[in-house]
Amino acid sequence: MADTVVRIDNLVKRYKDLIALDHLSLEIKEGEVFGLLGPNGSGKTTTINCLLSLLAFDKGTVEIFGKEMTPTSYDIKREIGIIMQNVAVFDELTVYDNIDYFCGLYITDKEERRRCVEEAIKFVGLEDFTKFYPKKLSGGLLRRLNIACGIAHKPKLIILDEPTVAVDPQSRNKILEGIEELNRQGATVIYTSHYMEEVEQICTRIAIMDKGHKVAEGTKAELKKMIKNTETITVEIPEPSEEVSREISELPHVYKTEYKDDRLTVWCSGGKHNLIRVLGVLQDHDMHIGRVYSELPTLNDVFLEITGKALRDKED
């Protein structure tokens, strides 16, 4: 069994009357890509700041690599790479000098540092921009520089706090591929985001947060099993008669139907061949069928069912 890299136990953080983290407990194993998913203001960044001892908390404990994390745990900090939500680079330094500076906070040996910096530059694909100043870089390239600054010293635990905010799709894919590659190379990754697609794509285990609480935790499959919905079928048809609607509602495993905007949506819970059965009823009544979709539940469905609201409700 893999070792525990991060253990957060009963963490409480208050800002005056606001409870930012409410008895949060998490355990992250070595080699995982652990996703912290939740809308803005759910407590993801506060969790990261408490984890890194940047923020004092009111109650609870944080252990990293089996040791208690404190502001002076420099041996632990040596093994952590942090990529902040806001780009943290010097506008006055070139791409190379920025990476060299942040790498130098961990590695003092010049030769080793030079090697690490060059590898980091290559890893994020900034070879052609080493002499550029950050203000000359596009948003995507700037994010890649931010990542290079955080990973150049080859940390065992990498924490990425919403690294793809305001990034174009191409750069976003590059960043996500890079994170997967870092994980393949042996790093444990904590990834916070409010983009469920990203979390679904790269995370091996996910904790869903809302209002400082952990509302669910598990692998993608485990999370999806927590909810009733297993399949959502959508069919474009003219408005069905009451008889058609009743027949579909009475099909096995169907627990909810809705007709809106020329589309019939059928929610199913478990069972097989639900789509064929729904289409069978429609054909029996000679209904003209347009486009047909069958979707598996998403993390948004999980969040919606657990909290009663969509993940993107609070998105910026």
Place this chain on the structure above:
Amino acid sequence: MQVFKVFFQILKKKYKSALIYTVIFLVISYGLSNSNTRNTEFKESKLNIAVMDEDESFQSGALKDLIGRKHTVKSIDYDKDTLTELLYWEEYDYILVINNGFSEALAAGKTEGLFKEYRVHDSFSSVYMNSILGEYVKTAQAYAAAGLSWEEAAARTAETLSRDTEVTYWSDVAEGSEEYSLWFSHYFQYMPYILISVLLSALGPVLSALNKKEIRYRTECSSLSARSTTPQIFAASAVFVIALWLIYMIAGAVMKGGIYEGRAWLAVLNSFVFTLVAAGIAIFVSSFSLEDNVGSMITQVIGLGMSFICGVFVPLSVLGDSVKAAARFLPAYWYIRANDMLNGRDPFSAGQFAVCLTIQLGFAAALFLMTLVIKRSRRRESF
């Protein structure tokens, strides 16, 4: 020494405005050193007066003689246009026409209609000449009224009005001394402005960059301890501040043409203490991590504001009591007080000089302490 190194890497990008301030300061100081002349003697003004005597009497002749004792008088006979042209081209300062019937009018005690004049309106020379003519008329009429003949009255009037007033020249400009000459005290006089401006425009932005929240958090997340980071920033700042101060001291010595002597060393000490104050201001302002344009605005407000209020640009003796009372709460005031003691504007007292230095050091210490308090309160704040 990663932080120490990055300090100077950032400084390389921020030095331009500091360089501009320094070059302008040195050029102005050099200019002052070469053009520093003083008015120590009083010399009466001598006007060019043209006189057209239409009366041609004894009285009018006596008046011309009197004017001619202190001014250059030339008798002319031109038309009005020519006279106006002569005034325009400043060949004469004043053109006096003694009207026909002047002697009778004078004897009758009249004061109006005696003269016509062509003059530059509201000029110094016209006011001066009108005053002379008025005095002549009143004095001569007074002597005549006392029973003197016109010959005697004219002679007495000429004697009375020819007496010179004793003039003592007083200047607020200090004498200075051989060790600490006047122009050299100017060099040190303007130093508060230049030190504040340069340190706020160079040291301030570098520290602001290092204090930027994201950078600070990332550095705090690293394995570099806070006990190592702060001393590195402090050491780099100290190297820069002392190097800058040394540049000014060396430039001063070069302009002076030799090594400092006597009181000049006290001026050097005074400037060093104020350099600490200026560094304290820059460090304090930078703890707010301001944007460059805001920092630049603050540089102007603090640099110019403090300099005007505290007597850097204008001598303290010229400033009002309320301004000086307010200036006491600013460090540049105490710097200038100390400098005034050294250049002789105020009597030198070693005790008072030490008080001025101590108060400046107090300001520096207060600024450093306030910065520490701000840093501590921010250390564990949230994003």
